[in-house]
Amino acid sequence: MTRTRVFEGKTDYIQILDENGNVDKALEPQLANEDLDVMYRLMITVRQFDRKAMNLQRQGRLFTYLPVEGQEASQVVSAYLLGKQDRTFTMYRSHGVFIARGFSLKQMFLMWMGTEQGGKIPDDLNDVPLEITIGSQLPQAVGSAMASKILKKDSVTAVYFGDGATSEGEFHEALNMAGVNRAPVVFICENNLYAISVPRRIQTASKTIAQKALAYGFEGVQIDGNDVLAVYATMKEAVEKARAGEGPTLIECLTYRFGPHSTSDDPSKYRSKEEEEAWVKNDPVLRMQRYMQARGIWNEAYEQQVLAEAKEMVDKAFEEAEAEVHVEPEDIFKYVYAEMPENLKQEMEYLKKVEEEKKELKK
Amino acid sequence: MAFQFKLPDVGEGIHEGKLVKWLLDEGAEVKADQPVVEVETDKAVVEIPSPKAGTLIKQHSKVGDVVKVGEVLFELGEKGEQSNYVATKTELPAATVQKSQPPAPKIPTPLVSLPSPALSSEGGKVLATPATRKFASDMGVGIEQVKGSGPGGRVTIDDVKAYAASGSGKAGGAASAAGGAGAATYASAPMSSASSEVHEDFGPVERMKISGHRRAIGERMRKSVYTMPHVTHMEEADVTWLVQVRERAKADAAAKGVKLTYLPFIIKAALGALKEFPQFNARFDEATQELVLRKYYNIGLAVDTDEGLTVPVIKDADKKDLLALAEEITRLSDEARTRKLKLEEMRGGTFTITNIGSVGGVYATPIINYPEIAILGVMKIKERPVIVEKMVESRKIMTLVLSYDHAMIDGGVAARFMNAVVKRLEDPTLL
Numbered sequence: 001m002t003r004t005r006v007f008e009g010k011t012d013y014i015q016i017l018d019e020n021g022n023v024d025k026a027l028e029p030q031l032a033n034e035d036l037d038v039m040y041r042l043m044i045t046v047r048q049f050d051r052k053a054m055n056l057q058r059q060g061r062l063f064t065y066l067p068v069e070g071q072e073a074s075q076v077v078s079a080y081l082l083g084k085q086d087r088t089f090t091m092y093r094s095h096g097v098f099i100a101r102g103f104s105l106k107q108m109f110l111m112w113m114g115t116e117q118g119g120k121i122p123d124d125l126n127d128v129p130l131e132i133t134i135g136s137q138l139p140q141a142v143g144s145a146m147a148s149k150i151l152k153k154d155s156v157t158a159v160y161f162g163d164g165a166t167s168e169g170e171f172h173e174a175l176n177m178a179g180v181n182r183a184p185v186v187f188i189c190e191n192n193l194y195a196i197s198v199p200r201r202i203q204t205a206s207k208t209i210a211q212k213a214l215a216y217g218f219e220g221v222q223i224d225g226n227d228v229l230a231v232y233a234t235m236k237e238a239v240e241k242a243r244a245g246e247g248p249t250l251i252e253c254l255t256y257r258f259g260p261h262s263t264s265d266d267p268s269k270y271r272s273k274e275e276e277e278a279w280v281k282n283d284p285v286l287r288m289q290r291y292m293q294a295r296g297i298w299n300e301a302y303e304q305q306v307l308a309e310a311k312e313m314v315d316k317a318f319e320e321a322e323a324e325v326h327v328e329p330e331d332i333f334k335y336v337y338a339e340m341p342e343n344l345k346q347e348m349e350y351l352k353k354v355e356e357e358k359k360e361l362k363k
Numbered sequence: 364m365a366f367q368f369k370l371p372d373v374g375e376g377i378h379e380g381k382l383v384k385w386l387l388d389e390g391a392e393v394k395a396d397q398p399v400v401e402v403e404t405d406k407a408v409v410e411i412p413s414p415k416a417g418t419l420i421k422q423h424s425k426v427g428d429v430v431k432v433g434e435v436l437f438e439l440g441e442k443g444e445q446s447n448y449v450a451t452k453t454e455l456p457a458a459t460v461q462k463s464q465p466p467a468p469k470i471p472t473p474l475v476s477l478p479s480p481a482l483s484s485e486g487g488k489v490l491a492t493p494a495t496r497k498f499a500s501d502m503g504v505g506i507e508q509v510k511g512s513g514p515g516g517r518v519t520i521d522d523v524k525a526y527a528a529s530g531s532g533k534a535g536g537a538a539s540a541a542g543g544a545g546a547a548t549y550a551s552a553p554m555s556s557a558s559s560e561v562h563e564d565f566g567p568v569e570r571m572k573i574s575g576h577r578r579a580i581g582e583r584m585r586k587s588v589y590t591m592p593h594v595t596h597m598e599e600a601d602v603t604w605l606v607q608v609r610e611r612a613k614a615d616a617a618a619k620g621v622k623l624t625y626l627p628f629i630i631k632a633a634l635g636a637l638k639e640f641p642q643f644n645a646r647f648d649e650a651t652q653e654l655v656l657r658k659y660y661n662i663g664l665a666v667d668t669d670e671g672l673t674v675p676v677i678k679d680a681d682k683k684d685l686l687a688l689a690e691e692i693t694r695l696s697d698e699a700r701t702r703k704l705k706l707e708e709m710r711g712g713t714f715t716i717t718n719i720g721s722v723g724g725v726y727a728t729p730i731i732n733y734p735e736i737a738i739l740g741v742m743k744i745k746e747r748p749v750i751v752e753k754m755v756e757s758r759k760i761m762t763l764v765l766s767y768d769h770a771m772i773d774g775g776v777a778a779r780f781m782n783a784v785v786k787r788l789e790d791p792t793l794l
Contacts, residue, residue, distance in 0.1 A: 055396045057412045060371020264374030266407030 009214035013222045016229035019282055021290035026137075029233040031106030033297050039080055041229065041290060041306055043072040044109045045286055046096045048310040049105055051260075052318060053095075053112060057263045061322065062112045067259035068095045073284035074190050074225035074253035075160070076100045078235040082158055086149075086239075089141035089159040090130045093190075093257075097160055101127055106324070113325050116335045126155070135161060135168030138187075142174045144187035147247070156242045166194025166209050172216075175250070179216035182247035186238045187213075189252045194324065196261045197270040213250035225253025226284035228291070256282070329355060365420060365440035367448055368399075368413065374406045379431045382424050391419045392442075399437060402430070415439060417527055421446035441445050491518040499523045507561070580672055587733035590649075590770040595728040596777045600785040602744055603759045603778060608791045616686055625717055625761075627688035629741055630662050631794040632787035634681045637714060640780045644713045646734040647771055654736075654771055662691065663712030663732055666699040667722065674698040674732060676712040685794075716741065720762070729766045736771055739784065740764040761788065 016027045057065045068075065075096025079088065082101070090097050100107060100211060102125065111118030119129050128144070131137040141159035148155040165171055166189060178185050189209050193200045193265045213220030223230040231253065238249035256279040260267045267276070292298035333340060333348045340348070370380060383501035387399050398410040399419065417439035424430050457484035489506050490513070491499070498520050499506040509526045511518035532672050561568060573581070587593075605628060613780050616623035637644040641656045660681040663674045675695035680688065698704045715732040729740040742762035749758040763784060767777050789792045 055412045056375050058371070058409055058411045060369070060373075061414065063372075064375050261405065262375075263409075264404075264406045265378070279364070 009211065011206075011211040011214065011220055011222060012226075014230045014234055015224035015227050016233060017224075017227045017287060017288065017291050021026075021287070021289070021294060023229070023294075027229075027233060029229055029236065031229075031232065033295065035080075036292055036295070038295060039077055040063075040288055040298075041074045041310070042080065042100050043096070043288065044209070044306050045101050045105075045310040046076060046305070047074045047285065048314045049095060049099065049108065050260060050315050053109070054259065056109075056318065060219040062109070063114045064263050065112055066093045066262045067257065068093050070097050070258035070279065070283065071190055071192060071253075072254045073228045073288070074188065074231050074255050077159065077228050077231040078188055078251075078253075080185075081232065081235045081239050082156065084124070085126060085154055086156045086158065087126045087128065087141075087144055089128050089137040089144070089157065089178075091134075091137060091160055091162065091165075092130055092132050093162070094130055094160050098130075099129070101125060102170055104115060105314055108322045109318050110325060113321065115325055115327055116238055116331050135170040135233075137161065138165065138174035139177070141265065142178045142181075142183050145178065145183035145242075145248075146181050149181070149184055154243065155184070157183075158188060158239075159185060160188050160190065162195060163189060163191040163193070163203055163209060164198065165189075166212065167195075172212075175213060175216040175218075175248075178248040179213075179218045182245065184242035184245070185248045186235065186242060187248060187250040188235075189250065190255055191252050192257045194254050194257075194267075194270065196265065197267075199270070208252060210250055210252040213248075218248050218250070220250035220252065222252040222254065225255035225359050226228075226282055226287060228288045255284075258283075270323035283349055299345045365438045365444060365446060365448065366415060366417065367435045368437050368439065370402065370411075370432050370434055370436045372432050373402065373409050373411065374404050377404045377406065379429050380404045380409075382426050382430055382436075383430045384426060385422055386410070387419050389419055389422055393417055393419050393439060402436075409518050411436070413439065418442045418444070420444050421448070423448075423450075473594045485725070489518055490515055495520050495523060498574075502527050505572075531582060555562070574670075577671055583733050584730055585592065587731050590733070591731055592770055593728070593731065593766050594769045594774065594777070595763065595764050595766045596774070596781055597764045598728055598778075598781045598785055600761045600763060600788040601749065602761045604793050605788055606744065606759045612685070616689060619686065621686050621689050623685070623689045624692070624695055625741075625744070626664070626692055626716070628678070628788065628791065628794060629716060629718075629739075630680055630688055631685065631738055632784045633714065633716060634660055635787050635793065636780050636783035638681075639783050641777065642772060642776070643737045643780055645736045645771070646713075647736065647768065657713040659713065661711045661713045663715035663735075664695065665715060665717035665719070665729075665732075666696050668700050668702075670690050670702065673704065673709065674712065674715060675699050675704055675708050676710065678711065715739070720744075726762060727764050731766055731768060737765060737767040737777075737780075740766070763788075 014027070016025075016029075042093060047069055050067050053065045054064045054067055071093070075094060076099070079097040079100035082088065088094075088097055088101060089273060095108065099105070103122065107118055107120075107122070109118070121127055128137075128140070131140075137159055138161060141157050145157035147153075148157065157249055159174075168192050175187065177183065178187070191200060191209055195203060204212075205233070208220075208222045210220035210222040221234055223234050225231060234251050238251060241247065241249060260275070289298050289303070307342045330348055332351075333344045336344070372378075373380065373748075379663065381404075383401040383403045385400050387393060387397075391620050393399060393413045393416060395414065395416045396412045398412045400411050400422075401408055403409075419437060419442060420440040421438040423435045423437055425774070430436060435450065436450060438448055442445070489509075490511060491506055495518055496506055499518075501511065502523060504520055504523050504527050505558055506523070507578065509518045509522050509688060512522050513519045583593065602625075605625070608627060609628060613623045637660060642654060643657045644660060645654050647653075659679060662677045662680040664677065666673045666675060675698065677683070677688065677691050677695065683691065695704070695708065712732060712735060714735055715738045717727075717729050717738060717740045719727050719729070719740050724742060727740045729738045731738045740763065742764070744761045746757055747760045748755045750756075751758070762783065765777060765781050767780075
């Protein structure tokens with residue numbers, strides 16, 4: 001009888017720019033000032049959009065909204081590293097990914113106003129509409145990545161999901177398929193510590209989410225998701241690896257949403273004030289400011305200018321969206337099939353009739 | 364022009380919110396997107412920002428008020444502008460009512476924990492264990508009427524007993540009578556007992572307990588329909604002659620104190636046909652798979668009483684003349700309506716006649732009185748134009764319907780049986 005070790009795994013945690021602004025020079029990615037400027041502006045735009053959207057929902061002008069504030073770095077920086085030919089699979093909180101990918105702010109407002117035109121992917125983008133159902137986008141993303149490999153397209157797929165999604169069967173099926181097929185996909189898990197109110201510690205017995213990749217035969221890495229440099233370096237490597245045909249990577253971004261899960265959630269019921277305040281000090285935007293300041297490309301004047309520009313863009317986009325928004329009850333039926341089947345036509349006619357009757361009653 | 368800000372749905376499907384705090388006083392300058400007020404919904408406390416800049420000229424609710432979605436929360440306007448907004452009928456009263464209502468009385472916490480079905484208040488109705496409900500149902504007591512003495516007003520078995528003993532429930536008496544002796548008759552069981560009005564999904568309903576008599580009818584009807592493939596054959600008889608005969612006989616009978624209806628004639632006609640076609644005076648023996656032809660003729664008569672259908676039986680009808688039949692019909696009908704029929708008087712039938720026509724109807728499809736094999740239905744005699752030898756004449760027409768067990772009897776046989784009945788009704792000398 002022999003007993004030999006057949007598998008031994010390791011999972012790294014990466015932080016390059018720490019909370020106090022210290023940089024690990026050995027790991028620091030080579031970033032041009034222009035890249036930093038663009039990424040910073042994107043993050044500020046995301047934050048302005050996010051705050052505006054929350055306000056608008058409270059005023060009854062958006063139906064519902066799921067804020068992203070606090071998670072901008074992991075979304076914006078990772079998406080920034082993707083090219084036009086690449087593809088993202090996203091979820092309801094992926095506003096940062098959408099903005100970094102080049103969706104118009106107007107369209108995003110239209111989406112959260114519940115209009116069909118808001119959900120349409122612009123013709124010049126290769127991305128897929130966001131997923132509301134937890135984890136459904138994962139197998140789809142792997143399928144898409146496998147397709148691009150089979151078709152020999154130079155396209156990498158990035159898929160975004162939360163910590164809660166890792167408990168879904170789809171996550172495991174997707175990782176298995178990706179691993180065994182060496183699919184060109186990057187799994188980006190934004191671990192913001194809560195699946196709505198379920199804390200990470202009762203989500204899985206694993207020490208990290210990243211280590212789950214090992215079971216499927218590829219690399220997983222846990223990073224400081226509020227550290228733009230760590231996100232940049234890790235994502236860059238993962239994208240290059242996928243593009244070179246060397247298979248998938250799972251990146252677990254440790255981050256935190258500052259706000260509620262959604263506009264109908266009250267996080268004070270499951271998070272402490274102290275915890276929230278500690279994370280606000282760990283704000284990815286603040287940390288990036290410090291890094292850029294150290295490089296001599298951030299000051300108060302620049303900040304005011306970036307902020308004003310972002311605010312103006314967001315306000316203007318909403319004005320345009322509100323002027324354009326036009327929803328008819330028939331929209332519910334219109335966009336499912338290229339040609340509307342008979343049963344939907346009948347339902348639509350019935351709805352119209354009911355609406356007419358309601359109008360009659362009001363007179 | 365003042366701008367009225369209405370409380371939006373700040374969650375998903377929120378209908379109202381409680382005003383927690385005004386963040387700005389009346390008269391304050393407001394910037395666009397500046398938080399103005401805090402509202403607590405059933406999900407969370409949210410700050411509500413103003414959609415536009417202006418002066419807060421009026422706060423339309425006070426701290427602690429419950430504001431419905433769509434109600435005006437505050438108004439913005441020019442500095443010094445007065446609010447002249449008045450809530451319309453559909454808006455504020457709802458909230459006012461809510462405020463002035465005293466808190467709903469709370470059901471005291473039960474001292475002991477009980478299975479959840481007992482605690483679930485079924486739309487604020489009676490609390491009782493399933494065993495108690497069953498007991499009340501068996502006693503014929505509507506549990507809604509019983510005052511509960513248990514924790515939280517729960518009705519106990521003792522409460523039901525006490526209620527039944529007090530005689531408050533009329534059903535109590537009936538139930539004990541029914542359970543009393545075999546002498547109790549079908550007709551004496553009440554149609555319903557202890558009904559009560561309750562609300563179901565789409566509106567108020569009344570639940571009626573089914574009496575033993577009703578249940579017995581139902582069981583026999585079901586057994587009949589589910590075991591025998593029913594076919595109903597329909598025919599007309601020209602009874603103009605019979606009508607004349609009966610008119611004359613009626614006066615004679617009346618002189619003897621007998622009420623002569625058409626029914627004795629119909630029974631006579633049916634008896635003649637039954638003797639010609641013995642398979643109609645029969646029952647099917649399921650166990651032996653035999654048709655049991657009865658050599659006696661007991662004719663059942665369906666009688667419509669206040670308590671439901673009752674079928675008294677004329678024994679040995681073939682041995683009775685018209686007047687005797689008439690007398691027996693009168694006696695049995697009266698007894699049925701006054702619930703004096705004895706069990707024996709409702710048993711042993713071999714063929715049934717239902718005189719549904721006395722109430723109304725053009726045709727009917729009667730259900731066979733299980734375990735008999737057929738039933739004859741008689742409709743009202745009507746005066747109708749009939750072509751007789753190329754001339755239209757006014758004739759008296761009676762419609763007859765015959766339901767029979769098609770498993771035992773073919774359509775041709777049934778038609779011939781019916782013809783035999785019709786022949787006798789059209790020519791009373793054959794009776």
